[in-house]
Amino acid sequence: MSHPSSKSKPWQAIRTEAIESLLNELGVIDSARVDEIVHHYEEHVGPKTGAHVVARAWSDPAFKQRLLTDGLAACAELGIGGPETEMLHVLENTPTVHNVVVCTLCSCYPWPILGLPPAWYKSSAYRSRLVREPRKVLAEMGLELPEAVELRVWDSVAEIRYLVLPEQPPATQGMSEDALAALVTRDAMIGVAKVTALSLPFADSGE
Amino acid sequence: MQPVDVLSCKSLADLRGLDTFRFPTPWSARAFGVVLALAERGQFTLVDFQTALIAEIAAYEQQGGSIDSDDAYYSRWIEALAAVLKQRQLISGETLEAAESEKRAALAAMDHDHHHAHHPIPLVTEMGL
Numbered sequence: 475m476s477h478p479s480s481k482s483k484p485w486q487a488i489r490t491e492a493i494e495s496l497l498n499e500l501g502v503i504d505s506a507r508v509d510e511i512v513h514h515y516e517e518h519v520g521p522k523t524g525a526h527v528v529a530r531a532w533s534d535p536a537f538k539q540r541l542l543t544d545g546l547a548a549c550a551e552l553g554i555g556g557p558e559t560e561m562l563h564v565l566e567n568t569p570t571v572h573n574v575v576v577c578t579l580c581s582c583y584p585w586p587i588l589g590l591p592p593a594w595y596k597s598s599a600y601r602s603r604l605v606r607e608p609r610k611v612l613a614e615m616g617l618e619l620p621e622a623v624e625l626r627v628w629d630s631v632a633e634i635r636y637l638v639l640p641e642q643p644p645a646t647q648g649m650s651e652d653a654l655a656a657l658v659t660r661d662a663m664i665g666v667a668k669v670t671a672l673s674l675p676f677a678d679s680g681e
Numbered sequence: 682m683q684p685v686d687v688l689s690c691k692s693l694a695d696l697r698g699l700d701t702f703r704f705p706t707p708w709s710a711r712a713f714g715v716v717l718a719l720a721e722r723g724q725f726t727l728v729d730f731q732t733a734l735i736a737e738i739a740a741y742e743q744q745g746g747s748i749d750s751d752d753a754y755y756s757r758w759i760e761a762l763a764a765v766l767k768q769r770q771l772i773s774g775e776t777l778e779a780a781e782s783e784k785r786a787a788l789a790a791m792d793h794d795h796h797h798a799h800h801p802i803p804l805v806t807e808m809g810l
Contacts, residue, residue, distance in 0.1 A: 483788060486752075486759050487708040492780035493762060494715055496772050502724055508714035511721075515713070516703060579735045581754065590704070596754045598747040633728075 520589035521660035523554055524637060527587060528663065529655035531564075532642045542566060545637060555586055562587070563628075566639045567665070571624045574612065574665030575636040576604045582630035584637050588660055595664065605629075615666045638665040645671040709755035716762055725765055733761040733768075 497503040527549055531538035541548035545562030549555060562584055565573035577583065578601050583591040594600050604611050608627050612619060619625060628636045640662040646654060661667035704710035720727045737757040738748065748754050766772040 484706075484708065486712070486756055487706070488781050488784050488788075489759055489763065489777070490708045490712045490715070492777060492784050493759075493766065493772065494711060495784075496776065496780055497715065497719070497766075500771065502722055502771065503715060503718045507721070508711065508718045511717045512704070512710045512714040516710070580731060580738050581734070582731070593705075593751045593754065596748055596751075598742055598749065601748075 515585075515590060519586060521658075521663065522655070523589070524584070524587040524660070524663045525655040525658035526651075527552060527554065527637070528639060528658045528669075529651040531639055532646075532654055533651050538639075541639070549587060561634045562637060563634050564637050564639050565626070565628060565665075567641045567668075569641065570622070571626060572619055572665065573626045573628060573636075573638050574604065574608060575628050575630060575638060576601060577630040578602075578605060579631075582635060584635040587637055588663060592660070612666060615661075617667055638663050640665075640669045643669055643671045705751035705755070709751065709758070712755060712759050712762060716758070724771065725769055730761060730765055733765045734758060737761045737764065 494503070494505060494508065498505055527541065530552065531541050537548060537551070540551070541564050545564040546555065548564075549562060565575075567573055577595070581591050581596040583595065585591075600611070604627060608625050609619060612625075630636055640658065642654075643657070646657065657669050657671065659667055659669065662669045704713065716727075716730055719725060720730065734757060737760045741753075741757055742748070746753070748757070763772070763774075763777060766777075767774055
């Protein structure tokens with residue numbers, strides 16, 4: 475591997491390296507711990523975790539009730555939690571109400587449950603337009619909602635993160651939890667898509 | 682991941698190409714990890730960091746910038762980190778600037794060595810006929 479060239483090395487890389495070196499010198503971080511955190515988020519945290527929560531809710535009505543009452547406590551039952559979520563509010567989609575989540579100020583997102591937010595979620599376009607014209611934005615993203623369906627846009631803030639509990643496709647009744655989880659997409663848990671019986675598994679599943 | 686200019690996008694459908702399950706660059710991964718590691722050590726809370734991130738994003742957008750890529754987003758993340766470190770008196774602006782200059786100088790020196798390594802000069806050359 476060749477040495478990075480300062481000409482091609484972006485300022486962000488230089489600044490980040492400088493910060494990390496200084497913090498190591500100060501003894502306030504340990505780069506090995508930074509490695510572990512990055513690895514954890516890249517390898518172990520992702521929307522499959524949320525899909526598992528949704529599949530359990532679809533299969534177990536009592537769990538679903540607990541999830542809707544206190545999302546964080548119900549997720550903790552499944553061993554799911556993390557530093558980013560202080561309060562998790564689960565929003566149930568129904569044939570008459572559709573929920574969709576945005577963070578208008580930055581990028582608040584239930585990381586421990588959905589992994590890293592996609593770039594479009596953080597984009598100025600999504601953050602500003604979803605509030606102004608939600609139905610149109612969803613249509614552009616491929617989700618056409620009937621006019622009769624009530625659309626609720628939720629703004630994530632520091633203390634509260636939202637997870638959308640998508641509607642279970644009728645054709646999937648009786649399927650195993652694992653099979654159901656494979657159908658649940660990240661986009662459906664943000665509310666910009668629905669789960670269909672033909673949904674493809676996660677794009678990242680076949681590393 | 683394909684870089685997409687959101688301003689030129691006709692619709693948000695184009696934005697879906699920006700999906701990512703990975704950190705887009707090594708530096709964004711480090712910047713992310715450093716923030717979580719500092720929060721874990723109690724140097725600041727994630728809410729403190731988020732407040733700084735909101736301020737950086739708002740300032741950037743007010744100046745006409747658009748968060749239209751992961752790079753644009755994580756650049757604001759780094760600015761927010763530098764701001765919090767300054768605020769907490771962990772790293773001053775001057776100290777950071779000096780450390781960056783040092784890194785750049787080291788890289789420039791490396792470039793120089795690298796240049797030689799790629800253009801080795803034979804110790805002896807015997808001209809043929």
